[in-house]
Amino acid sequence: MTSPHLLITGGTVLVGPALTGTFERADVLVQDGAITAIGHDLDSSRAKTVDATGTFVLPGFVDVHAHLWEATMRGLTSDWDLLDFAWGIRFNHTALHTPDDIYAGVFGGAQAALDGGTTTVLDHAHCIVTPAHADAALQGLADSGLRAIWAYGLTDVPTRTPAFTSPEQRWADLRRLRAAHSDGTITLGLAANDLLNVPWEMTVQEYRLARDLGLLLTTHLNASSGPQRVPEVLLLDHDGLLGPHQVYAHGNASDDREMTLLAGAGSALASTPESEAQMGIGYPVFARARTAGIRVGLGSDLQANNSPDAFAQMRLARQIENARANQPLLDRAGLAGLRGVAVTTREALHLATHGGAEALGLADRIGSLEPGKQADIILVRNDSPRQRPIIDPFATIVEASGPGDVDTVLVGGKVLKRHGTLIEGQADKAIRLAESTWSALSARMAERGGPQPPRPDGMLEQAAAAVVGNLPSWFTA
DSSP, X not given: OOOSEEEEEEEEEEEBOTTTOEEEEEEEEEETTEEEEEESSOOXXXXXXXXXTTEEEEEOEEEEEEOGGGGGGTTTTTTOOHHHHIIIIITTGGGGOOHHHHHHHHHHHHHHHXXXXXXXXXXXXXXXXXXXXXXXXXXXHHHHOOEEEEEEEOOOOOOSSOSOOSHHHHHHHHHHHHGGGSSTTEEEEEEOOOTTSSOHHHHHHHHHHHHHHTOEEEEEESOOOSTTOOXXXXXXXXXXXXXXXXXXXXXXXXXXXXXHHHHHHTOEEEEOHXXXXXXXXXXXXXXXXXXXXXXXXXXXXXXXXXXXXXXXXXXXXXXXXXXXXXXXXXXXXXXXXXXXXXXXXHHHHHHHTHHHHHHTTOTTTXXXXXXXXXXXXXXXXXXXXXXXXXXXXXXXHHHHOOGGGEEEEEETTXXXXXXXXXXXXXXXXXXXXXXXXXXXXXXXXXXXXXXXXOOOXXXXXXXXXXXXXXXXXXXXX
16 A cells, blocks of 8 residues: 555644653655654645555654564574574674675664564665675565564575685675665665674774764674673774764673773663663663763564564663662662662653654654654554553553554655555565574574574683674784
């Protein structure tokens, strides 16, 4: 279902960004993929009406850190820690994926995101085994309709016969894709190697490449705590690599000085509360980041582990931080020390919408319902018994709603979900691809130690030694 002119009528509209906006009974006029007016008695002579009675009309959710290609392994890593994941996925299973497998994961992961109301994703694609894998991932996104920044992963995948035998060959493939995917709903980005997983000089070159090509850079940052932690932000700052067109995932181990440096550089953070809490990455740091002045949003991380459910991420983020912030108050003064909550439902919705758009540098286009912005809009039903009465719409959305309440999804004015169903058989296609791909993948996994291959002894010690070897010379001098 598509239409260049739509009038969304009868709903309760969040007008403006979540932090400052208000809910109003209003209509939303969409023309040529953009919001042109919000109000009453709008000229709708050329528009097709979308009945939004019984719904909240909201900006689509923004996921600032995901690995969509992993969706065909859904649930595989849900009981794993970070080392299990590194060994099982990064060192083993990634190499088993064919281009068709990557297409299935990206397409299916995108449909799952859309089904739950997410309309924009920063997709960190650390699965580029060959150029054909990159093409397949981009085709999966294009066929899905999701808005995305697709970040080409520079991470080598351990295979017997690598397609890329030098970093320069991988960079050349990135340049091959640069011109074709710089506009529209898909924008090309660059996913650098995890810091200190490669020699520092290569990291410097990757950052320069992103700047030369004008691409948003993303990578994982300070995702491991402990006495031997290297202050990764200090390394980046020392060599002048920090900048505004960057999104760092996690950052949980960052200290106050590092937070200040990120804020000063204009860099952004992606907080993924569900995977971080489970895998041993640490408490989410979105609240500290916001206090420091860092642009921050929420991410779902990996569908091999958890759902891309933005409602769940909002709830987990806010309640984990509320518990973390309350504990020292309780320890000092008991209940008398409490003063409300650290993170409100309004702030949680901000993180999943306008906050995420700010982190991606897209707040002028998406993240709130305002004339001139892209019509990335969701209708969330609010007429179930668990949602009434509606005393505070923010609380109803964050604490009483879920993906099953998402009635309608638009991306750039195109309707991708209506009356609770993804259009044109996209859900059936995603399910069919997921099941057939997993059947093939699991057979290949069985030949290499099974779905959860045993971790080798000394793995952590070897990784620590590699980190030391990859440090910049000035740091070890």
